[in-house]
Amino acid sequence: MDLRQFLGIIRARWKFVVVTIGVGALLTTGLLLKTSPSYASTTTLFISTPATGAADTYSGTLTAGQRAQSYANLATDSEVLQRVADRLDIKMSTGELRGKISTSVVTGTLLLKIDTKASSPELAQQIASVEADEIIRLVKNLETPSDTEIPAPIIARVAGKASLNKNAVAPNIYLYLGVGLMLSFLIGIAGAVLRDLLDTTVKTGDDVETMTGNALMATLPYDAQVKKQPLSIEEGNGSLGEAFRVLRTNLQFANLDATRQMIVVTSAVPDEGKTFVATNLAISIAKSGRSVLLLDADMRNPNVADILGLENSVGAISVLLGRATLEQATQEHVSGVSFLGTGPRPPNPSEVLDTQAMRDLMSTLRASYDVVIVDAPPMLPVADTAILMTEVDGALLLARFGSTTREQLRQAVNRIETVGGRLFGTVLNRTPRKALGRYGYGYGYGYGYGYGEVPTAPKSVESDRKASSGGVMSGAGRRVRR
Incomplete structure (x- = not known):
């Protein structure tokens, strides 16, 4: 560890050091108060x-x-x-x-x-x-x-003769405080370095490259405002929009020979930000002039419709059951992205995904759009995404800064490779902005997986959804006409 790395650790964990010093000061003060004067x-x-x-x-x-x-x-x-x-x-x-x-x-x-x-x-x-x-x-x-x-x-x-000294000789307040604060500072520094050394979570591009064998495709810094505005619809929206434009460009280079792309967006474990990234990536690609379909394939916990402000009552399951045509089940978002939800939740998602009817549906989607973005469940808890990997061109794997462990990331990559899938790249999500300078990262952001709180659509999108009607679903948004 060189001086630069050491200073980077201290900058990243300065709160821990400050808290340690504060606790040490309180303990020293308590000791002084309990020590009788001598x-x-x-x-x-x-x-x-x-x-x-x-x-x-x-x-x-x-x-x-x-x-x-x-x-x-x-x-x-x-x-x-x-x-x-x-x-x-x-x-x-x-x-x-x-x-x-x-x-x-x-x-x-x-x-x-x-x-x-x-x-x-x-x-x-x-x-x-x-x-x-x-x-x-x-x-x-x-x-x-x-x-x-x-x-x-x-x-x-x-x-x-014996002297009479009215001044206490112990405890020495200044000495006690000085020693206590110095020890607390040293313990804080040592603790910060030890925590960093023992930290097994993914935090650097080197971690990603070591575990996946691929270079880091994009870094998305944390932004608390995303809970209020989960969509990067506006063109001039700073680093968030730039992050997805960089990711969009890098994905084009990942598969240069393909005229049409079907990309699955997944993560190792829940709450890594894959739903948010899949949605905004689809919007970013649509802005480049390509036709894009966003498919919500997370039949266990669908969240894309909530982010877009659309309906999920009719979707892929409805098409597979013959209750609606693909055109009827597909909705068009104001951003230009076509959306196909999951529809009614099946009791056996893995069996549904591993059917010929589902494979035929995905083939139809591939032939109908320039790019199909598939929001899939996390890799490790369930086998759903491993089944989908055989039908897509490649996967975009999400890792959350300071949360996803290196072992979880490695296991997710192994799952992809085991089924013969291709990993296009990895995105490091929710990176604190203070860590960008420390690790040399660039643009970006991320949002949580959605097994917890689901972000709400912006008011403009909600108003557009309420203003639309007709078709199979009430208020489901405008239908795609191809």
Whole structure:
């Protein structure tokens, strides 16, 4: 991973990093609020020996220095600490008291330093004072010879009284916050990189090429406005219209020798955007002057009619059952696209699609239009699209950015290849606009599959639908006259 990739990950997952820092700040603040303040006090003892001459002074200093370290260690002895607790009359075990007292010998001196901590400045001072008294008593008891009037060779005296510090020494608010924020930032960065490394969803053209063996045909960026306006009817509609014009052009190059094309639009799993793409691709091709039929072959969950604002009560099933002619069942949309819905839902869609009558119908459609766009079910959940692959020229496979996994995409391609189908290319759908610069993508957009919320037709199309009447279906739109 180079610096550019690293910065791209951070840009793409900056919200995760910010949330991590925020959580870390809250946790640090909570820890600070729960941590009781601690106050400190310090006192110093001078360890010495009586001396009468230079030689005695030198040897006495050496002896006192050695003894000072010993008494520093004995200062936290359980008996000494118990006497301190008894004198102060505090409910604290010797173990707890030991944690609040530390002793050390100042290097190169005969000074024994006593540092104490407590929940209040007064208690810290009292502990330091009593501890100093008990060490002096300990030195006197241990150094005074028994049954003799010889003075003690080592004596201890208070060199500095216990201090009273009103300012808490812990917790250090600035240190805690600084460390907490720094750790949160590092965790956020590490988490963002780890999530990106462990992410198995399709996000780049390299992912598509690796899983499908084909180059990415188009990239469609996410646009929340599509829920209100699902059709790219207007010619000058910015990147959305340009995306479908690019896709239309690329599909022409995918099958140069064909004078007529029948293309199935599908996806690996539901909610990848194939219905939206199939509908707008058909409109884009129709704008180029070619005759286009949009066939809704998703008999389990038809949604094309809802997007176009047309009827789905009569369609391909009606023609197969002999209840309507192909001309009667076909509707013309205001965009110039002819539409053939599914009609009544059959209980066995796969069996219906795998009939000679269905194959004859598709042959008739191929001969009647320059381009037939087939909106088919997703590849992996059902076998419907695999059956259709034998009757079409090729497939356009939809993958949703950050949702479709590489394994799902690979399995969908394998399904197509298993039945001898041809993959024209793959479209990466719902790509966040901030990811376009990161991965170097171009135009586009996408909409969800339709097993959930179905977008409504624009008001102009709805008005056109209500104004039309006649034929087999009431309000089904204008009939195609060929």
